[in-house]
Amino acid sequence: MMTSQSQAKEKLHHVTSVVTEPEDNVKFYDEWAETFDELSKLGYRNIDGLDASQKSLDVAARKDIMNELICVWVDDKTIKIASDCYDGLICVGGFVPGHLHSDCFDEWIRIVKPGGVIVNVLRQQWLDEYEPYANNQLEDDMKQKERSMKWELIQRGNFDGGDQQWKMAVFIHKVL
Known part of the structure; x- marks a missing residue:
């Protein structure tokens, strides 16, 4: 049985060695959304989240630790x-x-x-x-x-x- 730490390492390896297209990255992060830690654990309270994965933002919304949640792929576009x-x-x-x-x-x-x-x-x-x-x-x-x-x-x-x-x-x- 895999530990959560070994699963995270496997996912990191996958995203950094296999996934190369933005659409595939979004799908990957959608699957990984539940495992993200948040800055609020460090005491920060006025946080906005920006991510290309709507599921990651939905998870953040359920945790009610961010103000604005913005779904966008960041590049040279405003x-x-x-x-x-x-x-x-x-x-x-x-x-x-x-x-x-x-x-x-x-x-x-x-x-x-x-x-x-x-x-x-x-x-x-x-x-x-x-x-x-x-x-x-x-x-x-x-x-x-x-x-x-x-x-x-x-x-x-x-x-x-x-x-x-x-x-x-x-x-x-x-x-x-």
């Missing part, structure tokens, strides 16, 4: 959120094969207030191996936003994640 709306934005695991690309950065910057913080966490492996991110492509796109004076890098670091199976990269930017 999403229905006011400019300068949020104090911060956190994206964990959004940059994996078949998921987000740097075209979402402008929207992130638009919806976060000047002085607000954007935290982006992803596996270092994808920065090293996944073609759209590798060879410094993703980091170069981040640096272009810095040169354009849209955000500034506050911290770039690494830590062990996934029960120390993965080296994780974290980028923290302040919106200008």
Whole structure:
């Protein structure tokens, strides 16, 4: 019998190695929605949720821990959120094969207030191996936003994640 931890690892492996199309990603997250942990466990109360999986948002709605729930795939298109709306934005695991690309950065910057913080966490492996991110492509796109004076890098670091199976990269930017 599989433990919930081994099931989660199996699902992570599946989504990061097999699933590459947005529609397939949504189906995957629909199936995984019940297992997500929420920031409210850490004491945060004024949270909005944005996800491409309506089922994930439905689960969040049942838990009654988020204010607004927005179902959208984030890319370079304007999403229905006011400019300068949020104090911060956190994206964990959004940059994996078949998921987000740097075209979402402008929207992130638009919806976060000047002085607000954007935290982006992803596996270092994808920065090293996944073609759209590798060879410094993703980091170069981040640096272009810095040169354009849209955000500034506050911290770039690494830590062990996934029960120390993965080296994780974290980028923290302040919106200008």
